[in-house]
Amino acid sequence: xxxxxxxxxxKRIPYGMMNFVAxxxxxxxxxxxxxxxxxVENANRFFFFIRPRQEVFTDxxxxxxxxxxxxxxxxxxxxxxxxxxxxxxxxxxYADTVNVGENIGHTTLHKVIVVYCGxxxxxxxxx
Numbered sequence: 001x002x003x004x005x006x007x008x009x010x011k012r013i014p015y016g017m018m019n020f021v022a023x024x025x026x027x028x029x030x031x032x033x034x035x036x037x038x039x040v041e042n043a044n045r046f047f048f049f050i051r052p053r054q055e056v057f058t059d060x061x062x063x064x065x066x067x068x069x070x071x072x073x074x075x076x077x078x079x080x081x082x083x084x085x086x087x088x089x090x091x092x093x094y095a096d097t098v099n100v101g102e103n104i105g106h107t108t109l110h111k112v113i114v115v116y117c118g119x120x121x122x123x124x125x126x127x
Contacts, residue, residue: 063107065100066114067091073118080115084123087113091127 014028023030067087071079091111094100100109115123 061107062110063104064110064112065091065094066112067094069113069115071115071117071122073120075117080117080122083115084113087115087123088127 011029014023069083069087111127
């Protein structure tokens with residue numbers, strides 16, 4: 001059957017899948033991002049906007065913006081405080097974007113910052 005053959009060839013996007021074997025064997029797209037690991041490790045901040053899929057989880061009440069900052073383990077207390085201050089400003093700026101405003105729906109938006117100095121967490125707060 002021609003329809004069946006072409007249907008099998010269609011690759012799908014593996015949303016939320018963590019089983020690499022299933023991704024490869026079940027004909028999902030796979031993008032090797034190994035070359036980006038160094039960039040991620042050397043970056044000093046990350047922005048996550050976690051929101052419920054409102055069409056699926058209609059009873060969800062909360063959305064989150066989490067600003068993570070990572071400092072080298074030898075960073076000074078002054079550098080850590082500057083990172084905390086910057087994280088607070090960034091998370092508030094992100095929360096004020098049109099994209100976030102359009103996507104939080106009826107949920108309560110939480111703005112969280114987390115700052116690490118090496119493996120030590122120096123700040124974790126709901127702004």
